């Protein structure tokens with residue numbers, strides 16, 4: 001744990017007692033803050049027996065120095081949460097756990113290495129990959145943030161330890177003083193616009209992470225990131241431009257499955273030996289991890305070996321089982337069309353399970369991949385929205401729930417003539433309408449497949 005000492009002796013309101021909220025409350029208490037923690041959910045409160053609970057709706061807000069908000073709670077859109085309104089009226093600052101960590105680092109070890117990773121897609125893969133490369137190179141690594149362990153549950157920042165932290169846009173929005181040694185912005189496509197209002201606002205929040213980093217590693221494959229890279233270069237910042245395709249503008253790029261560095265005559269890493277990093281999108285992730293590891297002084301050969309030994313992450317195009325000719329793939333992490341596109345591009349003869357809480361634009365951008373889909377199995381709130389897009393192009397079935405969808409897709413895939421039919425859970429939707437999170441959805445899929 002990293003005890004938060006910067007609020008010692010001060011009163012702090014904390015709202016949202018999920019995994020990271022609970023860790024934050026404990027870290028504040030350990031550092032000597034007087035915490036008043038709350039959550040609307042009875043079950044979340046019941047898990048927080050070691051944390052001082054105060055009903056914030058009837059509390060006196062005049063003495064709170066800060067409101068620490070869980071990243072899942074709306075700060076601005078669709079409208080500010082009532083705790084955010086109360087904090088604003090009381091003049092209390094509103095921050096999150098990454099901000100508390102950043103302040104602790106500034107106070108205790110300002111030069112402690114910190115790698116912060118953001119982007120619309122590929123964050124977790126790139127974060128895990130960087131951590132893997134660094135640990136294989138013998139460095140002490142603390143991996144967490146938006147992936148796995150909440151940042152304040154990690155050991156404290158220290159010169160000999162590299163923190164590798166995944167940051168969501170919500171966390172960056174609540175972390176105004178985050179300054180990483182190495183900051184990564186992989187890509188930007190529309191996502192979470194219900195929580196950020198506009199694409200411009202969403203992009204501006206993500207830009208903050210790299211704008212405040214000593215070394216900014218920025219993607220050049222979409223117009224928002226290109227503009228950000230140009231702005232930072234214009235401001236004289238140290239920027240490393242990364243592209244997933246051969247490019248004169250990039251410092252590091254992928255050309256025909258090989259990572260290349262501008263100015264170097266030879267390619268440096270052959271990605272075809274990296275079995276858990278298939279697809280152009282993973283080339284982008286690998287190039288970013290390469291750039292970050294180089295910035296931290298890891299040798300090229302060591303990076304190359306580690307890319308090869310990277311085991312991959314659960315819920316991201318994870319092969320779950322084979323039943324006869326049928327392959328079952330869990331891509332529950334694909335919570336938007338852009339991510340689902342990567343999975344659809346990777347297979348033929350797809351029996352596609354999708355649906356949940358739809359994102360802006362739905363699955364219309366995936367229309368060009370519909371010829372690969374033998375049949376679609378719709379679940380959750382997005383059913384009618386997706387049915388309207390699929391109608392006339394792809395056969396589909398309204399399944400309602402995941403268990404019915406898995407049974408129907410497995411049945412049809414087994415009966416198909418294809419050489420390798422693939423039952424693919426790649427929902428192109430958030431999971432919140434039916435599951436606690438994408439992990440719960442993927443675990444349910446795995447269990448249902450095993451049950452067949």
Ligand code: ADP
Nearest residue numbers: 120121122123124125281284316317333339342
């Ligand atoms: P994040 O943490 O940003 O959500 P993940 O690494 O967990 O990203 O990958 C989630 C899904 O997004 C993957 O299953 C894949 O379909 C897709 N994806 C991964 N990397 C990229 C990328 N660089 N560009 C676009 N899509 C990607």
